[in-house]
Amino acid sequence: MSIEEIFERYVESKIFKDREKLLPDYVPEELPHRDEQILKLASILAPALRGSRPSNVFIYGLTGTGKTAVTKYVLRKMKEKAPQTVEYAYINCRQNNTSYRVLAELAKHVGVKIPFTGLALGEVMKRLLQGLERRRYVLIVVLDEIDNLVKRQGDDVLYFLTRVNENLSSSKVSLIGITNDLKFTEFLDARVKSSLGEEELVFPPYSAAQLEDILRRRAKEALHEGVVDDEVLRRVAAIAARQNSDCRLALDILLKAADIADREGASRITLEHVEKARNEIEKNLAVDIIKTMPLHVKLVLASIYLLSRSDSARMITTGLIYDKYKELVGKVGIEPVTSRRVSDIINELDMTGIINAKVISLGRYGRTKVVSLGVPARNVEEGLMSDLILRSLIENMEE
DNA sequence: AATCCACAGGAAGTGCTGGGCG
DNA sequence: CGCCCAGCACTTCCTGTGGATT
Structure with missing residues (x-):
């Protein structure tokens, strides 16, 4: 296929009308089946329109239940209504997972420049405060995936942010904390907990039928008519429903299936496309994480991988892993880390879901x-093989 | 009922990186 | 220039513990 043909095919896609509408960060004009949450959040935040400080809100719900979408949606509407008085800052605490980075990100929204390293935390707080004082608005700070921040760093920043109003006269700050960890508040200082949890909002998972409905609406926006039928949508919804009813996953699978169909030059999305899409997503998830892991983490994972294929009846325990790990490290000729560290690495791997x-x-x-592998062994293998050191190691072991 | 294994996992500290500030 | 800062990967030292075996 020539380059012209590829481009040509893309330009006049038989599948896509507007592919962007299926991308993960697109927030549609309507959020079906979340009316209750939208209205509740809107009524909590409404005081901001008159310039008074709304209660802080805490939002719970599993991944893909529309927490982020609803929050962004409501805030966007508010900003449209009162662009002078309301401002919001959306911060994802998974990407900005340290106290310093969250504050620096926030400062950027207020128009204060903060170097990405070097300053003392207290200094950053001071500058942020000065920046806020220069403004006159209600700033709503959204801390998405807030559990990432607190588990790693403690709640010092949260404490600072919940009390920031005491030091401000012209501006006001409200917080929205979003988490998918339902037991999250256990980690919080009592004062922070009560302050942050002035209002609480729970997002229940979507039912399979609701997922299907959402998919149908989105497909209408993004795809040409007649490209997907109900059977395909139902299948995608069913797969996602099994995975904690994760709507983001559902949309992801639909997008991928559409991409595959498009690439094949098909005019409809079939069940086979869906199946391929699911496998690919599952595979990419694991392979991508593995590729970017530091060397010792890869070595520990390789140990687990090798143990799982050598003797499938045997339970894989920490001690066994550490022995295998030392063996591998010896072959490569580098110093092993301590067993304490390996214990942490195993926990890190567990959190990614790979084991x-x-x-x-x-x-x-x-x-x-x-310990057992959490994804198909061939996916682990593929991820490890992209590293030259691990590749030769594994190939040697297989002889 | 007491023992004791093979670790789990907390606390504190080190050395390094990549950057401030005066 | 010298000193300070946060964050990370890791070490050292440590206390805690579920439950099969004695």
Whole structure:
């Protein structure tokens, strides 16, 4: 296929009308099945329109339940209504996962320049305060995936932000904390907890039927007519429903399936396209994470991988992993990290979902963690193989 | 009922990076 | 220039513990 043909095919796609409408950060004009949450959030935040400080809000809900979309949607509407008095700052705490970065990001919204490293935290807070004082508005700060911040750094920043109004006369600050960890508040200082949780909002998962409805509406915007039928939509909805009813995943699969169909030059999306899309998403997720892991993390993962294929009956425990890891490290000729560190690495891997780890007690034979792979072994292999050191290591072991 | 294994995982500290500020 | 800052990857030292075996 020539380059012209590829471009030509893309320009006059038989599948897409407007591909952007399926991208993850697109917020549609209507958010079906979230009316209750929209109205509640709007009524909580409404005082900002008159220039008074709304209550802080805490939003719970699993991934892909529309928390971020609803929040952005409501704030956008408010800003349209009162562009002079209302301002909002959306900060994702997964990307900005340190106290410093969150404050620096916030300062940027207020128009204060903060270098990305070097300053003392207290200094950043001072400058942020000065910046806020120069303004006259209600600033609504959205801290998305806030659990990432608190678990790693503690709640110092939150404490500062909940009390920031005491030091301000012209501007006001409200907080919206979003998390998908329902037990999150346990980590919080009591004062922060009560202040942040002035209002709470829970986002229940979508039902399969609701997912299907959302998909149908979105497909209408993004795809040409007749490209998907109900059977395909139902299938996508069913897959997502099994995964905690994650709507983002549902849209992701639909997009990928549409991409595959488009690339093949098909005129409709079939169940096979959906199946391929699902596999590809699953694979990419794992492979991408593995590729970017630091060396020792890869080595630990390689140990688990090798153990799981050598003796499938044997339970894989921390001690076994550490022995294998030392063996691998020896072959490469680098110094091993301590077992304490490996224990942390196993936990890190567990959090990504690439492995599953569970503490169990073997009675007399101690207390340990049993580990298993959380994704297909070939995906792990593919991820590890992209690293030259790991590649030669694994190929040697297989002989 | 007591013991004791094989770790789990907390606390504190080190050395390094990449940057301030005066 | 010298000193300070935050963050990260890691070490050192440590206390805690579920439950099969004695």
